[in-house]
Amino acid sequence: MSKKTTAYTTIDFEKSGKQIGFVDIPHSPHEDAWGRTRIPLAVIANGRGPTVILQGGNHGDEYEGPIVLGELVRELTPEKIQGRLIILPAINSPAVSAGRRTSPVDGLNLNRTFPGDHNGTITQQISAYINDVIYPQADAFVDLHSGGSSLHIMPSAIIEPAPTPEARRRNIEAVLAFNAPLTVVVDNNGESRTASAASVRAGLVTVGTELGGGGTVSPEAVEICRQGVHNVLAHFGVLPPRPVAPRNENRRILGIPGPEGFVIAPQAGVFEPLVQAGSWVHAGQLAGRIHYLTNPGQPPTDLFFDADGLLYGRRQPGRVEPGNCCLVVANEYKGKLQ
Ligand SMILES: [Zn+2]
Numbered sequence: 150m151s152k153k154t155t156a157y158t159t160i161d162f163e164k165s166g167k168q169i170g171f172v173d174i175p176h177s178p179h180e181d182a183w184g185r186t187r188i189p190l191a192v193i194a195n196g197r198g199p200t201v202i203l204q205g206g207n208h209g210d211e212y213e214g215p216i217v218l219g220e221l222v223r224e225l226t227p228e229k230i231q232g233r234l235i236i237l238p239a240i241n242s243p244a245v246s247a248g249r250r251t252s253p254v255d256g257l258n259l260n261r262t263f264p265g266d267h268n269g270t271i272t273q274q275i276s277a278y279i280n281d282v283i284y285p286q287a288d289a290f291v292d293l294h295s296g297g298s299s300l301h302i303m304p305s306a307i308i309e310p311a312p313t314p315e316a317r318r319r320n321i322e323a324v325l326a327f328n329a330p331l332t333v334v335v336d337n338n339g340e341s342r343t344a345s346a347a348s349v350r351a352g353l354v355t356v357g358t359e360l361g362g363g364g365t366v367s368p369e370a371v372e373i374c375r376q377g378v379h380n381v382l383a384h385f386g387v388l389p390p391r392p393v394a395p396r397n398e399n400r401r402i403l404g405i406p407g408p409e410g411f412v413i414a415p416q417a418g419v420f421e422p423l424v425q426a427g428s429w430v431h432a433g434q435l436a437g438r439i440h441y442l443t444n445p446g447q448p449p450t451d452l453f454f455d456a457d458g459l460l461y462g463r464r465q466p467g468r469v470e471p472g473n474c475c476l477v478v479a480n481e482y483k484g485k486l487q
Contacts, residue, residue, distance in 0.1 A: 153267040156278045160192050162235070162286055166227050167193045174274050176254075186243060186254070186271050191222040191236040198232020199288040199385050202353075203378065204279075205237070207260050207292055207344055209244025209252075213360040213367070213374040214293025221378070232387045235283060241275060248364075250297050261340070263347035280347050289323065289385055290348040290355050293374060296362020300474070302462045303426055304373045305331035307357030308402065309345040314487055319354045321486060325400065326384035327356060327377040333461065334404040334482045335359070356381055363465040404482030409455035412436045412476035414469035416450055421467075422476060424460050431457045436476055439469065454478060 156174045173185035203221065205214030218238035225234070239245040240259070247253040255270035262269075265277025284290070296302035306329035311317045324332055335357065337343060348355045358377065361370035382388040405411075409432075414420060418439040424430055431454065438449040458480030469475060 154278055160190055162192055165194050176271055188242050189239050193225055193227055194233040195227040195230050198387055200233040200286055201289045201385050201387055202235045202287045203291050204240050205293045206239035206241055206245040208250045208297050209241055210248050210250050210298045210364050211295035213295050213370045215239050216371055217374045217378055230387050260344055261342045263342045284351040287353055290353045292344050292357050294358055295360045298364035299465055300462050301363045301465055302359040303331055304360045304370045305329050305333045307359055308334045309349050309355045309357055310336045311349045323354050323356050323381055323384055327381045329373055329377055332402050333479050402482045403479040405479050406456050410478045411474055412452050414471055414473040414475055417470050419467045420469045420475050422463055426460050426463050428460045430454045430460050
C-alpha cells in the first residue's frame with residue numbers, strides 16, 4: 150500500500166466477512182479546520198477468488214450505478230460470494246451529494262484526473278487513492294456510468310481499449326458478459342486520465358457502462374445495471390453462474406467513430422433534435438436545428454450528421470453554447486478487437 154496518501158479507512162481489506170465504512174481524506178476548508186471528506190466503502194470477502202472493484206458515482210449526476218451498488222451493500226452476505234468485492238458506490242462523494250458531474254470542492258472531473266496526486270486537490274487525492282491503493286489489490290474493475298445531466302445515452306456496456314490482445318480479449322469477454330442491450334467501445338479520443346484507462350494500465354479486467362442519463366433515474370436502466378452487475382460477477386466467478394437472458398439486440402460491437410460521430414453546436418441557441426435516439430442515421434441527414442428565440446427574424450441553423458450509424462446519445466438541456474455536444478452517433482467499431 151502506498152505510504153504517500155493521507156487517506157485513512159478503518160476497513161481491513163484482508164478480513165473475511167462484510168464491512169461497511171468510509172475512506173476518510175483529511176480536508177481543511179473554512180468551515181471545518183480538521184475535517185474529512187468521507188467516501189463510502191464496503192468490502193465483502195469470503196474464501197478464495199478474484200477481487201472485483203465495483204464503482205459508482207465517478208460522476209455525481211449518474212444515479213443507476215450508486216443505486217444498484219447500495220442494494221448490493223445492503224443485501225449481499227459473505228456466504229453468497231467467492232472472493233472479494235470492494236464496493237465504492239459514491240466514489241466522488243462531494244459530487245454525488247451535489248448531484249453534479251464535477252466536484253463542487255475543486256471544480257474537477259474525477260474522470261479526467263488519473264493517476265491523481267496525493268498532494269493535490271480532493272478530487273486528485275481520490276483518484277490517487279483509487280490508482281495507488283485500490284487498483285493494486287484487485288483483479289477487475291467495473292465503473293458504472295450513465296450519461297449525466299447533459300446527455301441521454303442508450304443503455305450500454307462499454308469496452309475500454311487495451312494495448313495487448315490478451316487484455317482486449319479479457320475486457321471484451323467481461324463486457325459482453327454484462328449483457329447490456331448495446332456494447333460500445335468508448336476511447337474518449339484516446340483520453341488517458343479516466344478511471345478505466347488507469348485500470349487497464351494497472352492490468353485489471355475493465356468493464357464500463359453508460360446507462361441512460363439526462364440527470365434522472367430510469368427504472369429500465371436501473372434493472373439493466375442490476376442484471377448486468379450480477380452477470381459480470383458471475384462471469385468473474387464471484388457469484389454463482391446464472392442463466393443469461395437472450396440479448397435484446399445483436400452482439401455487434403459498436404464504437405464512436407471519432408470527431409465525425411459528434412454533432413456539435415456551432416452557435417448559442419436552443420437545440421431541437423429531429424431524430425429519436427436508437428434510430429439509424431446517415432451522413433448528410435438533417436439531425437436538428439438551433440433556434441434563436443430572442444431574434445425571431447433569424448432562421449434556425451440546420452445541423453447534419455457526419456457519419457452513418459446509430460443515434461447513441463442526445464443532449465438533454467435545450468440551451469446550447471458553441472462547442473456543446475448535441476448528438477452522438479455510434480457505428481461498427483473499426484479498431485482492434487483481437
Ligand atoms: Zn460518467
